[in-house]
Amino acid sequence: MGATHLHCSHCATVQPIRFEPLLAGEPSLGTNVFCARCRRFAFTLIKPARFYCEICDEVQPGLLERVELGLAPNEIGVLLVCGGCFDGKTMLYTGSGQASGLSAGVGGS
Ligand SMILES: [Zn+2]
Numbered sequence: 001m002g003a004t005h006l007h008c009s010h011c012a013t014v015q016p017i018r019f020e021p022l023l024a025g026e027p028s029l030g031t032n033v034f035c036a037r038c039r040r041f042a043f044t045l046i047k048p049a050r051f052y053c054e055i056c057d058e059v060q061p062g063l064l065e066r067v068e069l070g071l072a073p074n075e076i077g078v079l080l081v082c083g084g085c086f087d088g089k090t091m092l093y094t095g096s097g098q099a100s101g102l103s104a105g106v107g108g109s
């Protein structure tokens with residue numbers, strides 16, 4: 001998947017991702033994803049495509065939805081959506097575009 005950035009709601013800008021194992025020494029259990037700048041916790045990835053959804057209160061498969069940001073041809077965002085309740089969790093960015101100031105628009109619908 002190769003996502004390296006997320007939209008941090010605290011910084012209100014796109015920031016690099018900081019990964020930390022859920023349990024030190026046990027990377028297979030899952031990975032916590034933080035904003036690398038302010039260290040705000042974003043979400044937990046459990047195995048490659050699963051994460052803990054606080055709405056479902058259980059581990060769900062993560063669906064990755066491609067979103068056209070409409071800024072430039074290479075400005076493609078990837079939205080992580082819960083496979084159980086379809087709640088949009090966070091915007092992941094696979095591109096390296098300068099997308100500061102973007103509003104992710106997560107949570108509507
Ligand atoms: Zn942040």
Ligand SMILES: [Zn+2]
Nearest residue numbers: 053056082085
């Ligand atoms: Zn859910």
